[in-house]
Amino acid sequence: MKIKTMYTCEVCGTDYKEQCRAEQCEKSHRVDIEIARADYLPIGYDSSLKGYDNSLKGFPVRILMKAKDGTSMLYKRCE
Incomplete structure:
Protein backbone atom coordinates (compact mmCIF):
# COMPACT_ATOMS: atom_id res chain seq x y z
CA MET A 1 0.00 0.00 0.00
CA ASP A 32 -7.41 41.39 3.73
CA ILE A 33 -10.61 42.50 1.99
CA GLU A 34 -13.95 43.85 3.12
CA ILE A 35 -17.17 44.91 1.46
CA ALA A 36 -16.93 48.66 0.89
CA ARG A 37 -20.31 49.02 -0.81
CA ALA A 38 -23.21 46.83 -1.92
CA ASP A 39 -25.77 48.11 -4.43
CA TYR A 40 -29.32 46.77 -4.38
CA LEU A 41 -32.41 47.17 -6.52
CA PRO A 42 -35.85 47.96 -5.10
CA ILE A 43 -37.85 44.92 -3.99
CA GLY A 44 -39.01 42.82 -6.93
CA TYR A 45 -37.18 44.84 -9.60
CA ASP A 46 -35.85 42.79 -12.54
CA SER A 47 -33.54 44.83 -14.78
CA SER A 48 -33.63 42.23 -17.57
CA LEU A 49 -37.41 42.59 -17.83
CA LYS A 50 -37.31 46.36 -17.24
CA GLY A 51 -39.93 45.78 -14.61
CA TYR A 52 -40.66 43.94 -11.40
CA ASP A 53 -40.24 40.28 -10.51
CA ASN A 54 -40.15 38.89 -6.95
CA SER A 55 -37.64 36.09 -7.70
CA LEU A 56 -34.39 38.02 -7.03
CA LYS A 57 -34.31 37.19 -3.30
CA GLY A 58 -32.71 40.49 -2.25
CA PHE A 59 -29.14 39.85 -3.37
CA PRO A 60 -27.02 42.88 -4.31
CA VAL A 61 -26.42 43.63 -8.00
CA ARG A 62 -22.91 44.99 -7.38
CA ILE A 63 -20.39 44.59 -4.56
CA LEU A 64 -17.29 46.75 -4.21
CA MET A 65 -14.51 44.96 -2.33
CA LYS A 66 -11.57 46.93 -0.89
CA ALA A 67 -8.24 45.71 0.46
CA LYS A 68 -6.29 47.34 3.27
CA ASP A 69 -3.76 48.67 0.73
CA GLY A 70 -6.53 50.63 -1.01
CA THR A 71 -6.95 48.46 -4.10
CA SER A 72 -10.50 47.52 -4.99
CA MET A 73 -12.50 45.19 -7.22
CA LEU A 74 -16.11 45.52 -8.36
CA TYR A 75 -18.20 42.36 -8.67
CA LYS A 76 -21.48 42.32 -10.61
CA ARG A 77 -24.31 39.85 -10.20
CA CYS A 78 -24.93 37.55 -13.12
CA GLU A 79 -28.64 36.89 -13.59
Whole structure:
Protein backbone atom coordinates (compact mmCIF):
# COMPACT_ATOMS: atom_id res chain seq x y z
CA MET A 1 0.00 0.00 0.00
CA LYS A 2 1.23 3.48 -0.87
CA ILE A 3 0.75 6.45 1.40
CA LYS A 4 0.19 9.76 -0.38
CA THR A 5 0.66 13.04 1.39
CA MET A 6 -1.21 16.06 0.04
CA TYR A 7 -1.05 19.67 1.15
CA THR A 8 -4.22 21.73 0.89
CA CYS A 9 -4.53 25.50 0.54
CA GLU A 10 -6.75 26.53 3.45
CA VAL A 11 -8.17 29.45 1.45
CA CYS A 12 -9.33 27.83 -1.82
CA GLY A 13 -9.09 24.11 -1.02
CA THR A 14 -6.68 23.18 -3.84
CA ASP A 15 -4.51 20.11 -3.15
CA TYR A 16 -0.77 20.04 -3.90
CA LYS A 17 1.91 17.37 -3.72
CA GLU A 18 4.48 19.87 -2.44
CA GLN A 19 4.02 21.82 0.79
CA CYS A 20 5.75 24.88 -0.66
CA ARG A 21 3.18 25.09 -3.49
CA ALA A 22 0.28 25.00 -1.02
CA GLU A 23 1.98 27.73 1.04
CA GLN A 24 2.51 29.84 -2.11
CA CYS A 25 -1.16 29.39 -2.99
CA GLU A 26 -2.29 30.47 0.49
CA LYS A 27 -0.09 33.60 0.32
CA SER A 28 -1.40 34.51 -3.16
CA HIS A 29 -5.04 34.98 -2.04
CA ARG A 30 -6.35 38.38 -0.97
CA VAL A 31 -7.81 37.81 2.48
CA ASP A 32 -7.41 41.39 3.73
CA ILE A 33 -10.61 42.50 1.99
CA GLU A 34 -13.95 43.85 3.12
CA ILE A 35 -17.17 44.91 1.46
CA ALA A 36 -16.93 48.66 0.89
CA ARG A 37 -20.31 49.02 -0.81
CA ALA A 38 -23.21 46.83 -1.92
CA ASP A 39 -25.77 48.11 -4.43
CA TYR A 40 -29.32 46.77 -4.38
CA LEU A 41 -32.41 47.17 -6.52
CA PRO A 42 -35.85 47.96 -5.10
CA ILE A 43 -37.85 44.92 -3.99
CA GLY A 44 -39.01 42.82 -6.93
CA TYR A 45 -37.18 44.84 -9.60
CA ASP A 46 -35.85 42.79 -12.54
CA SER A 47 -33.54 44.83 -14.78
CA SER A 48 -33.63 42.23 -17.57
CA LEU A 49 -37.41 42.59 -17.83
CA LYS A 50 -37.31 46.36 -17.24
CA GLY A 51 -39.93 45.78 -14.61
CA TYR A 52 -40.66 43.94 -11.40
CA ASP A 53 -40.24 40.28 -10.51
CA ASN A 54 -40.15 38.89 -6.95
CA SER A 55 -37.64 36.09 -7.70
CA LEU A 56 -34.39 38.02 -7.03
CA LYS A 57 -34.31 37.19 -3.30
CA GLY A 58 -32.71 40.49 -2.25
CA PHE A 59 -29.14 39.85 -3.37
CA PRO A 60 -27.02 42.88 -4.31
CA VAL A 61 -26.42 43.63 -8.00
CA ARG A 62 -22.91 44.99 -7.38
CA ILE A 63 -20.39 44.59 -4.56
CA LEU A 64 -17.29 46.75 -4.21
CA MET A 65 -14.51 44.96 -2.33
CA LYS A 66 -11.57 46.93 -0.89
CA ALA A 67 -8.24 45.71 0.46
CA LYS A 68 -6.29 47.34 3.27
CA ASP A 69 -3.76 48.67 0.73
CA GLY A 70 -6.53 50.63 -1.01
CA THR A 71 -6.95 48.46 -4.10
CA SER A 72 -10.50 47.52 -4.99
CA MET A 73 -12.50 45.19 -7.22
CA LEU A 74 -16.11 45.52 -8.36
CA TYR A 75 -18.20 42.36 -8.67
CA LYS A 76 -21.48 42.32 -10.61
CA ARG A 77 -24.31 39.85 -10.20
CA CYS A 78 -24.93 37.55 -13.12
CA GLU A 79 -28.64 36.89 -13.59
